[in-house]
Amino acid sequence: MTSILRPLSYRYAWLYDTVTAISSVPVGGPQRLRQILIEPLTLPRSAQVLDLCCGGGVTTAALCQRFDNVVGLDAAATAIARAQALTPQASYVVAQAEAMPFAANRFDLIQISVALHEMTPEQRQQILQEAWRVLKPAGTLAILDLHRPHNPLFWPAIVLFIELFETETAWQLVQSDLIAQLQAIGFGPIEEKLYSGGSLQALWARKPGDR
Ligand SMILES: C[S@@+](CC[C@H](N)C(=O)[O-])C[C@H]1O[C@@H](n2cnc3c(N)ncnc32)[C@H](O)[C@@H]1O
Numbered sequence: 001m002t003s004i005l006r007p008l009s010y011r012y013a014w015l016y017d018t019v020t021a022i023s024s025v026p027v028g029g030p031q032r033l034r035q036i037l038i039e040p041l042t043l044p045r046s047a048q049v050l051d052l053c054c055g056g057g058v059t060t061a062a063l064c065q066r067f068d069n070v071v072g073l074d075a076a077a078t079a080i081a082r083a084q085a086l087t088p089q090a091s092y093v094v095a096q097a098e099a100m101p102f103a104a105n106r107f108d109l110i111q112i113s114v115a116l117h118e119m120t121p122e123q124r125q126q127i128l129q130e131a132w133r134v135l136k137p138a139g140t141l142a143i144l145d146l147h148r149p150h151n152p153l154f155w156p157a158i159v160l161f162i163e164l165f166e167t168e169t170a171w172q173l174v175q176s177d178l179i180a181q182l183q184a185i186g187f188g189p190i191e192e193k194l195y196s197g198g199s200l201q202a203l204w205a206r207k208p209g210d211r
Helices: 005-011 013-023 030-035 058-066 077-086 121-134 152-165 168-174 178-185
Strands: 048-052 069-074 091-094 107-113 135-146 190-195 200-206
Touching: 030 058, 048 058, 048 121, 058 069, 058 077, 058 107, 069 077, 077 091, 107 121, 121 135, 121 178, 135 168, 135 178, 152 168, 178 190, 178 200
Parallel strands: 048 069, 048 107, 069 091, 107 135
Antiparallel strands: 135 200, 190 200
């Protein structure tokens, strides 16, 4: 069950952007939100970067400010058309994240920004396995998404957000242990930072190996 707001927020980019702007206030606004995963990275400009589930290209734009070789992938052709218009300096692919049309060991960095909560547990597992396959050894998988709040003051906000804009899969992610799932695939070490009373998690998971 989900509210009418969810399809509307996908149909109208301004509504999606407004929801993002409001929900990112606790971390300092949408610009800051888009920098959380990128800021700590020490990769060179020439790194091969994938913005997985890139949507309309806002996160892709933030990556392009820092890197010269950025690919955006999304299952929705309409999202990719918006991303191409907003951030033409990246290249794009319409594909399922569960079966990416890339060779193994292709990317130094894969970013998945606020998309895993839309996946069923089975899809999430497939996507993380695929990310492992297309990451180079010593590459980084950077994930930003919902998390179970440790501060009880943030529970009403996350409940309202999920009930209005999300589906059952968001609750499944909030109840899951993403770090344990990544470790089971082989990722490590994994760095975690929590924001907004713990309701937002940022993870940097390294694929073992040498550059
Ligand atoms: C909430 S949006 C996030 C967009 C962007 N990363 C951001 O931070 O604003 C989730 C995106 O995931 C895409 N998506 C959902 N399931 C997918 C799948 N199986 N493979 C690829 N993209 C998918 C949707 O089309 C949508 O654009």
